[in-house]
Amino acid sequence: MGRRNEHPREEIREMAIEAGKKIIVEEGFSNLGARKIARAIGYTVGTLYNVFDNYLDIVLNINAGTLDDIKNHLERSLAPGEEGVKAITTIGLSYVDYARENTNLWSALFDFHHPEDKEMPEWYVEKVNSVFSIPVKALVPLFNGDAERAMDEARIIWGGVHGICLLGLTHRLSHDSEELLKTKTRSLIENYIRGLEIDNQRNTGVT
Numbered sequence: 001m002g003r004r005n006e007h008p009r010e011e012i013r014e015m016a017i018e019a020g021k022k023i024i025v026e027e028g029f030s031n032l033g034a035r036k037i038a039r040a041i042g043y044t045v046g047t048l049y050n051v052f053d054n055y056l057d058i059v060l061n062i063n064a065g066t067l068d069d070i071k072n073h074l075e076r077s078l079a080p081g082e083e084g085v086k087a088i089t090t091i092g093l094s095y096v097d098y099a100r101e102n103t104n105l106w107s108a109l110f111d112f113h114h115p116e117d118k119e120m121p122e123w124y125v126e127k128v129n130s131v132f133s134i135p136v137k138a139l140v141p142l143f144n145g146d147a148e149r150a151m152d153e154a155r156i157i158w159g160g161v162h163g164i165c166l167l168g169l170t171h172r173l174s175h176d177s178e179e180l181l182k183t184k185t186r187s188l189i190e191n192y193i194r195g196l197e198i199d200n201q202r203n204t205g206v207t
Contacts, residue, residue, distance in 0.1 A: 009050075009051055012041070012043060012047065012048075012051050013051045013052070013061075015041045016037050016038075016041055016043075016048055016051065016052070016058065017058075017061050017062055017065060019037050019040040019041050020032060020037050020058060020059075020062040021062055021065060021066075021105065022040070023036055023037065023040065024062065024104050024105055024108050025102075025104050025105060026104075028104050028107075029104065029107060029108040029111045029112065030111070032059070032062075032108075034048055034049075034055050034058065037058065056114070056115065056118070059108075059112050060121065060124050062108070063108060063109050063112065063124075064123075064124060064127050066102070066105045066106065066108065066109055067109070067127040067128060067130070067131050068127065069098070069102070069105075070095070070098055070106075070131050071130055071131045071134065073094060073097070073098045074091050074094050074095065074098075074131070074134045074135075075134060076094075077090050077091065077093075077094035077097075078090055078091065078134075078138075082138075083137075083138055083140075083141050084138065084139075084141050084142055085142070085189070085190065085193050087138035088135055088138045088139055088154075088157065088189055088193070089185075089186055089189050089190065091134060091135050091138060092135075092157070092161045092185045092186070092188075092189050093182050093185055093186065095161055095162075095165070095185075096161070096164070096165055096178075096181050096182055096185050097178075099165040099169060100165075100169065100178060100181065103169050106165075106169075107169075110166075132154065132155075132158070135154045135157065135158055136150050136151050136154045137150075139153055139154050139157075142193070142196075153192075153196065156192070157188070157189060157192055160188045160189075160192070161185055161188065161189070164181060164184050164185055164188065165181065168180065168181045168184075
């Protein structure tokens with residue numbers, strides 16, 4: 001580690017984010033703290049709070065990196081031109097993969113409770129929306145370009161996929177094997193889409 005005065009403000013910021021990420025990966029989110037991050041990078045807590053607004057800002061910046069990683073992971077899983085049921089299934093299975101391979105980072109997104117009296121920063125909301133736009137885009141062709149309908153259905157599907165991950169990775173299913181999580185994820189998505197198709201047929205009078 002170099003002398004403290006060798007690190008400019010932005011570098012300290014990145015060092016802190018990387019140190020926080022490492023702590024979460026190795027010890028879990030519950031063991032994260034400003035003092036531990038400061039100690040890991042050789043600076044004081046006061047220095048951290050000269051770089052970040054507060055502890056909330058530190059956590060949001062660490063979690064923002066995880067959101068970027070999830071987005072990239074989901075995008076890489078899709079084949080060129082893949083859309084519709086096949087695409088949303090691929091995305092769901094890819095999300096399961098990420099959650100299993102990066103459980104502590106993934107859990108940190110939901111283990112941290114944002115204070116109710118503080119608005120979520122717009123830049124962070126944009127990160128969340130950027131991830132969520134991937135399944136929405138995949139569903140749009142199923143609803144004749146109706147983005148609002150695709151958004152509504154994507155929220156429901158993703159709530160189910162996330163629930164499967166949460167139950168599996170906290171050992172609340174019979175076991176949390178990759179095969180089980182992926183089988184349940186695939187079944188949820190395919191059956192939900194099939195139900196939507198049946199409803200559409202009924203509404204249009206098609207049998």
